[in-house]
Amino acid sequence: MKKIALHWQILIGMLLGLVFGFAMLQFGGKAFTSDWIKPIGTIFVKLLKLIAIPLILASLIKGISDLQNISKFKRIGIRTIIIYILTTVIAISIGLVLVNVINPGDGVSEETITKLTQTYSENSSVQAKIQEASKQMDSGPLQFLEDMVPDNAFSALSNNKLMLQVIFFSIFLGISMLLIGEKRAKPLKKLFDSLNDVVLKMVDLIMLTAPVAVFALLANVVVSSDDPDILLALVKYAGVVVLGLLLMIVFYSILVATITKKNPFWFLKQISPAQLLAFSTSSSAATLPVTMERVEEHIGVDKEVSSFVLPVGATINMDGTSLYQAVAAVFIFQALGLELTFTDQITIVLTALLASIGSAAVPGAGMVMLVIVLESVGLPAELLPIGLALIFAVDRPLDMCRTVVNVTGDATVSMLVAKSVGKLGEPNIKNWDDNYEDVK
Ligand code: ASP
Numbered sequence: 001m002k003k004i005a006l007h008w009q010i011l012i013g014m015l016l017g018l019v020f021g022f023a024m025l026q027f028g029g030k031a032f033t034s035d036w037i038k039p040i041g042t043i044f045v046k047l048l049k050l051i052a053i054p055l056i057l058a059s060l061i062k063g064i065s066d067l068q069n070i071s072k073f074k075r076i077g078i079r080t081i082i083i084y085i086l087t088t089v090i091a092i093s094i095g096l097v098l099v100n101v102i103n104p105g106d107g108v109s110e111e112t113i114t115k116l117t118q119t120y121s122e123n124s125s126v127q128a129k130i131q132e133a134s135k136q137m138d139s140g141p142l143q144f145l146e147d148m149v150p151d152n153a154f155s156a157l158s159n160n161k162l163m164l165q166v167i168f169f170s171i172f173l174g175i176s177m178l179l180i181g182e183k184r185a186k187p188l189k190k191l192f193d194s195l196n197d198v199v200l201k202m203v204d205l206i207m208l209t210a211p212v213a214v215f216a217l218l219a220n221v222v223v224s225s226d227d228p229d230i231l232l233a234l235v236k237y238a239g240v241v242v243l244g245l246l247l248m249i250v251f252y253s254i255l256v257a258t259i260t261k262k263n264p265f266w267f268l269k270q271i272s273p274a275q276l277l278a279f280s281t282s283s284s285a286a287t288l289p290v291t292m293e294r295v296e297e298h299i300g301v302d303k304e305v306s307s308f309v310l311p312v313g314a315t316i317n318m319d320g321t322s323l324y325q326a327v328a329a330v331f332i333f334q335a336l337g338l339e340l341t342f343t344d345q346i347t348i349v350l351t352a353l354l355a356s357i358g359s360a361a362v363p364g365a366g367m368v369m370l371v372i373v374l375e376s377v378g379l380p381a382e383l384l385p386i387g388l389a390l391i392f393a394v395d396r397p398l399d400m401c402r403t404v405v406n407v408t409g410d411a412t413v414s415m416l417v418a419k420s421v422g423k424l425g426e427p428n429i430k431n432w433d434d435n436y437e438d439v440k
Contacts, residue, residue: 021222105334
């Protein structure tokens with residue numbers, strides 16, 4: 001019998017999870033779902049996070065030491081950062097054009113605003129986001145550089161939130177390995193090469209459980225979602241964000257077709273398991289191991305490029321998040337009947353760019369940085385909880401969608417950079433059981 005392709009298996013798992021979740025809502029199975037179904041999804045996400053740091057470490061060190069010269073690394077680094085900034089600015093611009101043309105905030109009635117404010121403005125997670133944002137705003141302009149440099153390699157490696165520190169340490173180590181010369185670096189290189197292969201095998205094994213895990217993740221999202229009436233009131237705003245995100249996927253497809261000369265449908269198909277996981281987990285960091293595996297083995301991007309572009313992208317390149325921040329900021333102003341000048345909109349471009357770089361690659365992080373965007377265009381502090389309350393109900397579904405775009409953007413840029421340095425090769429797919437017969 002022909003095996004069903006992984007992306008179909010995951011999609012079926014997701015659909016069944018949705019159906020199951022709605023059935024549980026109908027029949028009062030909320031507690032059952034969170035006691036017995038949710039843990040399956042949580043374990044899966046933990047497994048992915050478990051291998052993220054070893055994967056970044058091993059793959060970056062392998063990638064850099066394979067490069068054999070530092071100027072090649074510099075070329076890849078500079079191109080990556082420039083393309084990341086360009087795609088993010090385009091994403092924000094698409095968001096701003098759509099929200100200004102469609103005006104989703106104008107149709108929101110006083111009644112809805114009052115209802116949303118009453119339901120969410122005192123909500124603990126809205127308050128927590130505002131507090132976290134104010135902590136970030138109190139820090140100096142170079143704080144992010146300071147934060148990037150670890151003072152203890154082992155503590156950096158022991159905290160998933162410190163991914164940029166791990167990237168910094170790995171690059172530092174990789175470059176120093178190049179500098180001691182091939183012969184002396186060989187034992188260490190062999191160690192990381194092998195660790196890299198092992199961790200990628202772990203990705204294959206974890207992915208065997210993906211269809212069941214996404215079932216659990218989506219069933220849980222459905223049972224913890226808000227009242228459908230409230231969701232409906234925000235449908236126009238959510239529609240603008242989703243339309244913008246779809247346009248970004250079209251934009252990536254055009255880039256892939258014109259610059260790498262690959263078929264964009266093929267690209268989307270190869271990357272689809274990572275996209276589906278991004279949707280189910282709402283976390284680009286948790287999806288990173290799968291994104292890496294797909295981009296390297298199924299698309300053919302050389303490790304020398306993907307090992308740098310993808311981990312950096314997962315932490316700083318968030319096109320979907322920045323598009324959402326632009327739309328949400330303008331929507332909140334429109335709904336509250338406040339004016340935004342042209343200069344304000346330019347300020348949104350700049351702050352949303354910085355905010356998306358600063359957003360953590362975890363669920364709901366985009367909303368924290370949205371607070372900073374709102375403050376930069378002068379939303380009074382007392383209106384912040386109301387502003388967030390307006391969009392809070394649909395934040396989770398939109399987070400799922402924007403994370404898909406964040407991950408697709410990283411994969412696209414890795415292809416563009418690889419093409420530009422002649423490192424876009426042919427796929428080389430490895431299966432979990434390639435050696436199974438020898439060891440079973
Ligand atoms: N969940 C997003 C990510 O992980 C970040 C956000 O937009 O909240 O990419």
